[in-house]
Amino acid sequence: MTVENHLWLPASADLTLLQDEVHVWRIDLDRPEGQLQHLAATLSSDEVCRAKRFYKEQHRQRFIAGRGILRTILGRYLGVEAQQLEFCYESSGKPVLADTFADSKLSFNLTHSVGLALCAVTCDRLVGVDLEYIRPISDVLALAKRYFSPAEYAVMCGLTPNKMQEVFFRYWTCKEAYLKATGVGIAQLEQIEVSLTPGQPAKLKTEQKWSLLELVPANNSVAAVAVEGSGLQLRCWQY
Incomplete structure (x- = not known):
């Protein structure tokens, strides 16, 4: 979403x-x-x-x-x-x-x-949220290999350089949102596997009882919310 x-x-x-x-x-x-x-x-x-x-x-x-x-x-x-x-x-x-x-x-x-x-x-x-501005990372594939699963890394390798940066931050925010929700911390980033399928909502492969909601809060940014449960209604407010 x-x-x-x-x-x-x-x-x-x-x-x-x-x-x-x-x-x-x-x-x-x-x-x-x-x-x-x-x-x-x-x-x-x-x-x-x-x-x-x-x-x-x-x-x-x-x-x-x-x-x-x-x-x-x-x-x-x-x-x-x-x-x-x-x-x-x-x-x-x-x-x-x-x-x-x-x-x-x-x-x-x-x-x-x-x-x-x-x-x-x-x-x-429980709920967690993470926000990142998309910015160039010179060693993006090296970081993906370190922190992502083999399947996620394979997806990254098949992308154009521009798309690679965006997808890296999408993976990162989804994982970080879940880790923030559970209070586990970034040390277990590579243990959380996310499915990013074109035209489909992001999913946590490793945690079936959780939902991921992706957002675009501003130009050139991505964000994700990880929340317990499914079938949830998302409402977005401007303060």
Whole structure:
């Protein structure tokens, strides 16, 4: 499944998330100073400390925007103010809602590249999302041989140089989305096999109970969402 740019819609005020839905939010991380100040005020003390560690001002501002907007979005689902949210972290570093909000059964995952972020939200099912801008990689086949299965590598070898770059990032985002959902981490990238068949939705060969949803959030970019279950409805929102 591929979602083009024009299908990203503004969310209504009465936002609801059904159990068979996956919501994905597209977020512009480059925000005016006034908005950044407001978003910074919603962050926890540890998030403020993390923001201060960034050497480049642009990276610091994008971190503040990403975490502040994440808090704002999740707050809308939970009916609480952004600054009231509490996170804890899995061993992989993946943020999850603290036990205070366990009854909501809300799961989320955030990814960003350059000035764009995506936030995936589900109810009572694990979810992961990954976003990459397509860029030239000189040793793309060597990387594919290292991190991809023999079948995936064979597909890569049969492509034109331009198509090879795009398909590499499609494989990468699909695998990374699943690993982020499960909290396993990139170390097991080569153990996850993805089927990319022309005209067919991407599939996880190794995990039958999971779905992959591919997106095109911006020009020259690819993204993927991995989510538990099947027959899910994808809804895309613009923050």
